[in-house]
Amino acid sequence: MNIESGLKDLLRRSEPPPGFANRVMKRIAESSRPRARAWRALAAAALIAVALGGWGVHVTLRARNELRLAMRIAAEKVAQAQQQVRAVSR
Amino acid sequence: MSAIADRACCSDETLLRAQEGDGDAFAEIIEEHQAMVFSIACNFIGSRDAGEEIAQDVFLQLYRNLRGIQSSDHLRFWLRQVTSRKCIDALRRGTPVKVGLETVSLAVPPGVSDPFLARRLRRLIDSLPDMQRLVLTLRYQEDLGPADIGDLLGMPANTVKSILHRALVALRNQLGDL
Numbered sequence: 209m210n211i212e213s214g215l216k217d218l219l220r221r222s223e224p225p226p227g228f229a230n231r232v233m234k235r236i237a238e239s240s241r242p243r244a245r246a247w248r249a250l251a252a253a254a255l256i257a258v259a260l261g262g263w264g265v266h267v268t269l270r271a272r273n274e275l276r277l278a279m280r281i282a283a284e285k286v287a288q289a290q291q292q293v294r295a296v297s298r
Numbered sequence: 299m300s301a302i303a304d305r306a307c308c309s310d311e312t313l314l315r316a317q318e319g320d321g322d323a324f325a326e327i328i329e330e331h332q333a334m335v336f337s338i339a340c341n342f343i344g345s346r347d348a349g350e351e352i353a354q355d356v357f358l359q360l361y362r363n364l365r366g367i368q369s370s371d372h373l374r375f376w377l378r379q380v381t382s383r384k385c386i387d388a389l390r391r392g393t394p395v396k397v398g399l400e401t402v403s404l405a406v407p408p409g410v411s412d413p414f415l416a417r418r419l420r421r422l423i424d425s426l427p428d429m430q431r432l433v434l435t436l437r438y439q440e441d442l443g444p445a446d447i448g449d450l451l452g453m454p455a456n457t458v459k460s461i462l463h464r465a466l467v468a469l470r471n472q473l474g475d476l
Contacts (some may be wrong), residue, residue, distance in 0.1 A: 211419075211469055215438040224336040224350055229328040232357045233321065239358065264379045283450075 309370035317364050324364070328357050334440070335381050341435040342385040344424045352388055356381050378440065379450045382432055389428055422472050430465035433458055452474070 309330065315323035332414060335356050340349030359380060360367075418432045429451075436447045444458040451458070 211466065211473065212438070214412075214415060214419055215434065215469075217411055218419055219337075219341050219439040221333040221337040222340070223333050224353060227317070228332050228336070228350065228353070229325050230321060232321055232354050233325055233330055235354060235358055236324075236361050 309373070313367060313370055313373060317367070324361060327360075327373070331377055331420070332357075334374075334413075335377050337439055338378065338381045338435055339385055341423075341439055342432055343388065344384075344420070348388070352381065357385055375450070378436070382436070382450060385432065386428060397431050418473070419469070422469055425469060425472075426465055430461055433461045434465050437462060 309327075309376060312323045312326050312330075316327055332353065336349055336353040339352035339356075340346055343349050343352065356377060360373075360377065363376075426434070431473060432451070433447055434451065436442050437444075442450070444455040444462065447458045448455040
């Protein structure tokens, strides 16, 4: 027997069971799902960080404005008191 | 343009579409190459179940590395090389190969000229060392020459010739004993 022709006959290509491509595509979809979930979690975390950061800036700005207002009021009161002291001393 | 060149051109176009994220194009690539990948794994491992598992892993890896593929010729080379490596790795890891009665009968493809002889030859091939089995598969399934097999497996062509010669001598001797 010609062993080489026997090998060619035996080892020739054969198709995998039907639905092979679908099974691969399903595995691809399953393997990319956790990555999509991770991206969504990352996006949510970024959104929360931005929101918290924004809230922090808002609170700081409001506190600064309130401090400025309080100092302005205090300065006016001091000026009024100085005027009254000057008026009494005359 | 010849039919072969036409086919290569279409494969390059399909590859490009798949690289741009077209899932249908990737499915076309699988369908075009599934027989090659599945048969290398199946002929090497000697089991259709384990062969399918390896073939699926190969295409999964291809999907993740699709951007690195430059042409349809490169794709064919890449698939043969990764399939060969995965086959060797599977055996080194000791991946259990399920060999049931059905699997054994299916390991001999339908339509062979002498099924009885084919079964004996199949058993003899399964008893050969891994590298001899892999080289035989690439030589007789894929019709590759020693230089091409050497490129795939990272060894000189003369080493491939020597492995092939040893495998054929072993098969001839054992067939003669039967």
